[in-house]
Amino acid sequence: MMKLVLNCFFLFILSFSLYAQKTPELTIDLSEFSFIKTIDSVNTEVGVLKDTIVPLDIKADYWDSTVYNPYKDVNFKFPLQLQFKDSTYYSPIGKNKVVTSRYGWRRGRPHKGIDIDLVTGDSLFAMFDGIIRMSRYTSGHGRTVVVRHYNGLETVYAHLSKYGVKENDTIARGDYLGKGGTSGNARGSHLHLVVNYKGVSINPEYLFEFNDQNRIRANELWVTKKWTRPIVHNSKRQSKIQLLLSEKEAITSLIKQQSIYVVKSGDTLSRISKRNNVSIASLCKTNTIKRNSVLRIGQKLVIEK
Numbered sequence: 001m002m003k004l005v006l007n008c009f010f011l012f013i014l015s016f017s018l019y020a021q022k023t024p025e026l027t028i029d030l031s032e033f034s035f036i037k038t039i040d041s042v043n044t045e046v047g048v049l050k051d052t053i054v055p056l057d058i059k060a061d062y063w064d065s066t067v068y069n070p071y072k073d074v075n076f077k078f079p080l081q082l083q084f085k086d087s088t089y090y091s092p093i094g095k096n097k098v099v100t101s102r103y104g105w106r107r108g109r110p111h112k113g114i115d116i117d118l119v120t121g122d123s124l125f126a127m128f129d130g131i132i133r134m135s136r137y138t139s140g141h142g143r144t145v146v147v148r149h150y151n152g153l154e155t156v157y158a159h160l161s162k163y164g165v166k167e168n169d170t171i172a173r174g175d176y177l178g179k180g181g182t183s184g185n186a187r188g189s190h191l192h193l194v195v196n197y198k199g200v201s202i203n204p205e206y207l208f209e210f211n212d213q214n215r216i217r218a219n220e221l222w223v224t225k226k227w228t229r230p231i232v233h234n235s236k237r238q239s240k241i242q243l244l245l246s247e248k249e250a251i252t253s254l255i256k257q258q259s260i261y262v263v264k265s266g267d268t269l270s271r272i273s274k275r276n277n278v279s280i281a282s283l284c285k286t287n288t289i290k291r292n293s294v295l296r297i298g299q300k301l302v303i304e305k
């Protein structure tokens with residue numbers, strides 16, 4: 001008896017679904033119902049979260065051992081969210097790290113990594129688990145090992161004297177990668193360490209502390225464009241670091257603060273610029289005036305920082 005009821009029910013469902021398929025008018029626009037919208041948006045958020053937490057198949061896309069940057073046509077949205085499962089990284093060298101040059105502008109060119117002092121022959125180690133995407137010579141970087149990690153980052157170890165890994169090797173954090181040296185365009189032996197996300201370099205000091213603690217600055221970090229542009233950093237000193245720990249903080253940091261300055265007797269653009277810690281170029285741009293514009297006493301200028 002039970003079986004018969006089930007069969008009837010099954011037939012009913014089948015015929016109904018066939019009927020529904022043939023009659024498109026039956027389709028209900030689900031977006032009309034606000035409760036469904038809510039569920040929908042929750043699902044979307046869960047989807048995003050999953051993408052960042054579940055280890056990605058990191059060899060699925062843009063996996064090319066022959067080029068340093070296989071991501072040339074990729075655009076991604078800032079601020080960028082980065083996640084780390086641990087609170088420390090494995091030190092790429094086996095002794096105290098002495099940073100000899102930082103991420104930033106250097107001798108009229110961008111320096112897209114950080115230089116750590118070493119002696120030729122010193123062993124180098126992977127900072128995180130990952131897969132070797134590249135282990136070959138490139139002009140400038142010399143013998144180079146590029147490791148792709150499961151959070152989407154790549155770490156690059158350049159100027160090696162000897163390779164210790166092959167392309168497509170799966171490695172764990174702390175695994176031996178090769179020996180440091182001076183290959184390529186290097187002034188003296190050092191490790192040129194680069195941290196890239198989809199081909200874009202990130203100032204490594206925004207993510208990591210380069211001392212004996214080997215600390216990752218936070219498990220979740222938001223990266224604004226500023227941290228990917230060597231021109232706004234100086235290779236001779238560490239930039240002031242203010243961590244952005246949520247998307248909201250990252251977006252707020254991008255909103256420029258405006259204030260009004262009233263021109264006083266004796267003011268010049270250069271004096272206003274110095275007193276308000278804002279460049280003359282920025283003053284001119286914000287107020288659509290020229291460097292040689294005459295200022296009136298009582299004139300209001302917008303100061304944007």
Ligand SMILES: [Zn+2]
Pocket residue numbers: 101111113114115191192193
């Ligand atoms: Zn360097």
